Amino acid sequence: MLTWTEIHTEDVANYLANDQLQLLRTQHLGESKDPLLAITSDVCNLVKSFVPKKWNTSTPNAVPSECKLLAIFLIIEALQSRVPELQLSADQVRNAQNARHALDRLAQLWEKEFEQEQKPKEEKQVTEQRIEAVRYRKNTVNNKTLEGL
Numbered sequence: 001m002l003t004w005t006e007i008h009t010e011d012v013a014n015y016l017a018n019d020q021l022q023l024l025r026t027q028h029l030g031e032s033k034d035p036l037l038a039i040t041s042d043v044c045n046l047v048k049s050f051v052p053k054k055w056n057t058s059t060p061n062a063v064p065s066e067c068k069l070l071a072i073f074l075i076i077e078a079l080q081s082r083v084p085e086l087q088l089s090a091d092q093v094r095n096a097q098n099a100r101h102a103l104d105r106l107a108q109l110w111e112k113e114f115e116q117e118q119k120p121k122e123e124k125q126v127t128e129q130r131i132e133a134v135r136y137r138k139n140t141v142n143n144k145t146l147e148g149l
Helices: 010-015 016-026 035-048 066-084 090-118
Strands: 005-008 062-064
Touching: 005 066, 010 035, 010 066, 035 062, 035 066, 062 066, 066 090
Parallel strands: none
Antiparallel strands: 005 062
């Protein structure tokens, strides 16, 4: 099973540069809805789509703990589409690309674990071990063959 953690706007803000954070705050003061909230929700739903359905949670803006940082990198990348003036650094672009690759690898790992969990546990069969002679030579035991012993 997975442990889930919620992503808040403060979590994303911790990974933005100061000038990016100031731009985001000043750009959207007049808007009634913070674009970061909608993007966070969308990215969290994207991450949830990688998790097997039976392991999923209904908590909004929640991701598996292993994916929190990956989701934040993807949120920052998606934020640029909403705020074009927000220029991403080369590190932020690379982190978002690495996050997508890591999510793919985690999805494969989770799928394997989920399949193992669904398989019925096979009972070990205890077999009796024995030695079987395929070919043997018949030796007769008598006084003559035991001479010298």
